[in-house]
Amino acid sequence: MIYIFGSGLAGLSAAISLHKSGYKVTVISKKIDGGSSYWAKGGIAAAVGNEDSPELHLSDTLKVGDGLCDVKSVDYVTREIRYVISTVEKWGFRFDEGLRLEGGHSKRRILHKTDETGREITSFLLNLAKKEGINLVEDKLLALKVKDCEVVGFVTEKGGSFDAEKVVLATGGYGYLFKFTSNPSTNVGDGIAIAFRTGALVSDMEFVQFHPTVTTFDGKAYLLTETLRGEGVILLNEKGERFTFNYHSKGELAPRDVLSRAIYDQYKKGYIVYIDLSPIEDFDGKFPVLSKYIKRYGKKLQVFPGAHYTIGGIRINVRGETNIKGLYAIGEVSDSGLHGANRLASNSLAEDLVYGVNLPMYIDNWEGLSVDDAKETVEVKLSGGNSLSLDEIGEYNWNYLGIVRNGEGLSKLVKVYESADLNDNATLVSLLSAKGALLRTESRGTHYREDYPNKSWEDGKRIYFVVSRN
Ligand SMILES: Cc1cc2nc3c(=O)[nH]c(=O)nc-3n(C[C@H](O)[C@H](O)[C@H](O)COP(=O)(O)OP(=O)(O)OC[C@H]3O[C@@H](n4cnc5c(N)ncnc54)[C@H](O)[C@@H]3O)c2cc1C
Structure with a gap:
């Protein structure tokens, strides 16, 4: 039996692909229809257009990744996604006609389904999994059992202790x-923390991508996609000033990180920021789901930047293997090196699908992650101090590990987490992220240090973490 934790796009695509290849699988998820995959809007990047190629997709990904992509992983995903898309279509999923263009892509290559691509494709796979009779269990992974660097089982909240030789973590970021x-609230880093405690190598934890335009509907965060900015919307502060051109010559079309910092700066100056959606023509036709909210909330909405995608995670090779025998990690929980220091829009759902759908090719012949590259690892000791609430962690991370960072704030934060209870997943993952951000004394990709505003480390230099055994 292969146990898959997480029922987002990565977990479900792996489950269906393994099941169709004749393997017995069980999917265990703390919320069966939960995870970022159901919230994803824009789409999936794949070089399927006539004038496009995997080479161009690769080159765009490397550019955005800012010197830290693992070229092997980029090459693998940009090539394989084209086949994987046709596999998903063979399973019965249909994308809408036409390819969209998104920031950072030199060609139209975003496959989509209405303005809720993530929900559409993940719900489709969830229904397919049910139809195929795949065992879906709502339960929470608490721990992995590892002996001599090999998975031997796991422990869940409701089910208790199980023996297992093959475990796939797809628990998101x-x-x-x-x-x-x-x-969504499912994304608190469980898989990363649980694997790390057992000796899994973790990397790139300092890189957190912030999205500039998040709003709230019915008390829940709602992402206003990049596509809206492409359609001519404008950002205003509460004085009615269109401030974006003060920060970047492209105004609203500036890169995500620049725009996030600009909006953050406006709030720091005491101004609320709004998005004005009225310039978009045929709103109902282009954004049918969003238009339902607009009817209630109007076309001028308060926006704020928010943590959106966590690049770091459990280090894997292109086969999805970690350094613990029998332990696989796929999707946002993993760090395959695809995104480098910054994620190209719509590449994460592509990564989910490639690593998920292709898993059967590797599941019977373990090679394992080579740890040769990770010569310089930072050891982290697990302590058991005072416990912190999620609200406290959220506040600390936003203030000191957020859009603009500095050494003083990060040192403070690391001390807070080092003296806290590292048996708690959220605290441990926050410590790894804060420590990475403190150690990386430069600005690169999503990581911006006001005390080190330039890129100064050699390209490819990565921070790896491993648990201390002393
Ligand atoms: C609002 C929003 C919009 C986005 N838009 C796009 C987009 O257009 N294109 C794109 O490429 N990317 C987009 N992204 C990023 C993308 O959605 C995610 O990177 C991707 O969906 C991650 O998929 P996943 O399967 O790895 O994890 P998730 O979809 O997050 O699923 C994680 C699963 O793990 C389960 N889980 C967590 N902890 C445990 C535990 N302890 N035990 C058991 N189960 C557990 C959860 O219940 C969940 O089912 C967006 C993200 C957000 C938040």
Whole structure:
């Protein structure tokens, strides 16, 4: 039996693909229809257009990744996604006609389904999994059992202790650990913390992508996609000033990180920021789901930047293997090196699908992650101090590990977490992220240090973490 934790796009695509290849699988998820995948809006990047190629997709990804992508992983995903898309279509999923263009992509290559691509495709796979009779269990992973660097089982909240030789973690990222976020509450870094404690290598934890335009509907975060900005919307502060051109010559079309910092700066100056959606023509036709909210909330909405995508995680190779035998990690919980220091829009759902759908090719012949590259690892000791609430962690991370960071704030934060209870997943993952951000004394990709505003480390230099055994 192969146990898959997480029922987002990564977990479900792996489950269906393994099941169709004749393997017995059980999917265990703390919320069966939960995870970022159901909230994803824009789409999936794939070089399927006539004038496009995997080479162009690769080159765009490397550019945005800012010197830290693992070229092997980028090459793998940009090539494979084209086949994987046709596999998902063979399973019965249909994308809408036409490809969309998103920031950072040199060609139209975003496959989509209405303005709720993530919900559409993940719900489709969830229904397919049910139809195929795949065992879906609502339960929470608490711990992995590992002996001599090999998985031997796991423990869940309701089910108790199980023996297992093959475990796939697809438990998503940790964006919810920031006060302002576009993420659902399932995303608190469980898988990363649980694997780390057993000796899994974790990397790139300092890189957290913030999205500039998040709003709230019915008390829940709602992402206003990049596509809206492409359609000519404008951002205003409460004085009615269109401030974006003070920060970047492209105004509202500036890169995500620049715009996030600009909006953050407006709030720091005491101004609320609004998005004005009225310039968009045929709103109902183009954004049918959003238009339902607009009818209630109007076309001028308050926006704020929020933690959106966590790049770091459990280090894997292109086969989805970690350094613990029998332990696989796929999707946002993992760090395959695809995104480098910054994620190209719509590449994460592509990564979910490639690593998920292709898993059967590797599941019977373990190679394992080579740890040769990770010569310089930072050891982290697990302590058991005072416990912190999620609200406290969210506040700390937003203030000191947020859009603009500095050494003083990060040192403070690391001390707070080092003296806290590291048996708690959210605290442990926050410590790894804060420590990475403190150690990386430069600005690169999503990581912006006001005390080190330039890129100064050699390209490819990565921070790896491993648990201390002393
Ligand atoms: C609002 C929003 C919009 C986005 N738009 C796009 C987009 O247009 N294109 C794109 O490429 N990316 C987008 N992203 C990013 C993308 O959605 C995610 O990176 C991707 O969906 C992650 O998929 P996943 O399967 O790895 O994890 P998730 O979909 O987050 O699923 C994680 C699963 O793990 C389960 N889980 C967590 N902890 C445990 C535990 N301890 N035990 C058991 N189960 C557990 C959860 O219940 C959940 O089912 C967006 C993200 C957000 C938040």
